[in-house]
Amino acid sequence: MxxxxxxxxxxxxxxxxxxxxxxxxxxxxxxxxxxxxxxxxxxxxxxxxxxxxxxxxxxxxxxxxxxxxxxxxxxxxxxxxxxxxxxxxxxxxxxxxxxxxxxxxxxxxxxxxxxxxxxxxxxxxxxxxxEGLRRQLPAPTELVGSGKALQALRAQVEKIAGHDTGVLVQGEPGTGKETLARALHERSARRAGPFVTVAAGAIAREHAALALFGAEDANGVQHGLVEQANGGTLFLDEVADLDPELQLRLSSVIERRALIRCGGHEAAVIDARVIAATAHDLEALVAAGRFREELYYQLKVVPLTMPPLRERGDDIPELLRYYADYFANRDTLPYRNFPVAVQNRLRHYAWPGNLRELRNLVQRLLVLGSASDVGLDEVELALGSASPTSTAASMSAAGTPRVDFTLPLREAREQFERAYLLHQLNEAGGSVGKLAKAVGMERTHLYRKLKDLDIDPRQGGDGAR
Missing domain, CATH: 3.40.50.2300 (Response regulator)
Incomplete structure (x- = not known):
């Protein structure tokens, strides 16, 4: 019950x-x-x-x-x-x-x-x-890995899951922020309630208010995603993509624990825990006037950080086994072992796409391979390199910019993301559709990322601004 x-x-x-x-x-x-x-x-x-x-x-x-x-x-x-x-x-x-x-x-x-x-x-x-959830490969509901970073994160999750406070999950794209949110939900008193995801960047702006807050008129009521989360958890994926008007309305909902539907006049009670996630520096966006300060502090009652995969080398063997088993069961693919040499190679890989990249790699190796053991040559081919060079070095060899390691972290990250996407855009022949599949991003998010990094896909990979 x-x-x-x-x-x-x-x-x-x-x-x-x-x-x-x-x-x-x-x-x-x-x-x-x-x-x-x-x-x-x-x-x-x-x-x-x-x-x-x-x-x-x-x-x-x-x-x-x-x-x-x-x-x-x-x-x-x-x-x-x-x-x-x-x-x-x-x-x-x-x-x-x-x-x-x-x-x-x-x-x-x-x-x-x-x-x-x-x-x-x-x-x-x-x-x-x-209801309202985007179609996607289901994420695990547990945090997979036994390394120190995951152990520390699990301890934080256990400590705060029982409280109903807002949580802001920060981390690079593809690190598994939704998995962390689901882990919080499953350990909370709301576990029997719904877990509703709002993919802010995937909702058309002209329909966003309706989708989030619902509508009512003489003919009846349409419940929005926020209201659908009643009794459970509302997960705001990439909350930085919300436009200013939606930020204001969401802040009001969190403050009053009630909302007024589009076309309505009286408030409807909201009883949902809010967990937000972002790959952006929200504090910097607040300082720049691009994110509402009151909403930032409402969401960041408890901040959590999902570490990038390159900092979780000890978790790689366990993650490889987990996804090999997952795809073998879901897609009826033959299970394949990852020998120590392969595990070691992947432990020292940079993983620019984080967990999303590892997941796609495992799926590709199970689909294309036939032997019971995954070979090192298969891995190198799948990673797109003939030798175990670093990602940054591979990009430089391909003619895209090398990352300047003397820069501050935020600027270095933007430089790397631009180099990475330019490289992948070249590999995709300038096709954004192929690029989206290659990097594991939804097109809406990808177009915004390209715009933020001043990359014009219409010019092709080599001609990007």
């Missing part, structure tokens, strides 16, 4: 409403009551329920008609369980067609009530967890 899950009970009989409320509250549920269809609409508008118990026979509008109304105006808000004292087969068929989850007959059985509500909650949780 999901502690604190919200159940809306809609029934015109006061005794039944109160009896069901008492039973569910004894089990730890939060219960809202509505005596009519109009009251049910208002209760749903105020806050999204996790389950609705809906009586079929009511004086103003029957439950089937209300179910049809919800179904035809943006879909049901959550699993709906019908309550009936004298339903017919035709009524049951119609309710099922409209999406009703189950039926409970009057007089209500305590055992069946708790069983059906529990099953409906689980089904709703699974559905909500997938």
């Amino acid at each position: 999901a502690a604190g899950a919200r159940v809306l009970v809609v029934d015109d009989e006061p005794d039944i409403r109160q009896t069901v409320k008492d039973i569910l509250e004894d089990e730890g549920y939060v219960v809202d009551l509505a005596e009519s269809a109009a009251a049910a609409r208002e209760a749903r508008r105020r806050q999204r329920p996790d389950v609705v118990l809906l009586d079929i026979w009511m004086p103003d509008l029957d439950g089937i008609s209300l179910l049809r109304e919800w179904s035809e105006r943006g879909g049901l808000p959550c699993p709906v369980i019908m309550i009936s004292g004298h339903g017919t087969v035709e009524t049951a068929v119609e309710a099922t067609r409209l999406g009703a989850w189950d039926f409970i007959e009057k007089p209500i059985s305590l055992a069946k009530l708790l069983l059906v509500v529990g099953h409906a909650l689980e089904a709703g949780r699974l559905k909500r967890e997938n």
Whole structure:
């Protein structure tokens, strides 16, 4: 049972409403009551329920008609369980067609009530967890690795998971910031609730407010991603990509724990933990006026850093085994061993693409190889180098700039990213689509990164500005 899950009970009989409320509250549920269809609409508008118990026979509008109304105006808000004292087969068929989850007959059985509500909650949780999420290779829900850096990070996670404070996860692209956020979620009291990802850079700007905060009008309510995270965790992936207006609205939501949907006039309660992630220096963006200071401090109650893979050499053997096993099971590929010589080579590789690059490398080696052991020559070919030279040296040989190690970290990182993307753009023949696949980035993020680094893909790799 999901502690604190919200159940809306809609029934015109006061005794039944109160009896069901008492039973569910004894089990730890939060219960809202509505005596009519109009009251049910208002209760749903105020806050999204996790389950609705809906009586079929009511004086103003029957439950089937209300179910049809919800179904035809943006879909049901959550699993709906019908309550009936004298339903017919035709009524049951119609309710099922409209999406009703189950039926409970009057007089209500305590055992069946708790069983059906529990099953409906689980089904709703699974559905909500997938709403609005971008399609991607599922990240592990555990932090893989036994090195000192990961041990220290795990200790931090265990310490703060039980608190509901905001967390800001910082780290280079591809380091596994979402995995860290999921680890926090799985160890928290909200683990049974949804984990909703907001990929800020992947949402079209003209639809961003609607996608995040939802909408309402005379025809009904559309719940946005923020509201879908109620009872669970809202993960803001690359929060620096939010435009100023969205930053302001998000700051208000976090401060007030409530939001006003687009087109709405009254606030809806929000109960979600916020975990944000970024590869940018938010403090510098605040100083430059490109990120709201109040939002920065709201998010950075507890800062965590996901270390780059080049600093996690001791974790490489374990990560290789993990992803080899993962792809063997998911894609029905033959499992392949990584001998000590291969592990040693990869332990000393720079991993500019971090975990994302390692994951793609393992998948490629399992797809293209046939022998039970991965060969060193295969690895060199997959890495795109004939000899174990450093990434920076390889780029210089290809005609792209060498990184100046005398620069401050931020400038050196930008120089390296520009050199890396120029090299990969050349390899992709100037195709941004191929470049996105090669470096493991979504096109929206990639276009912004190229713009930030003053690289014009239309000019081709060699002609980039």
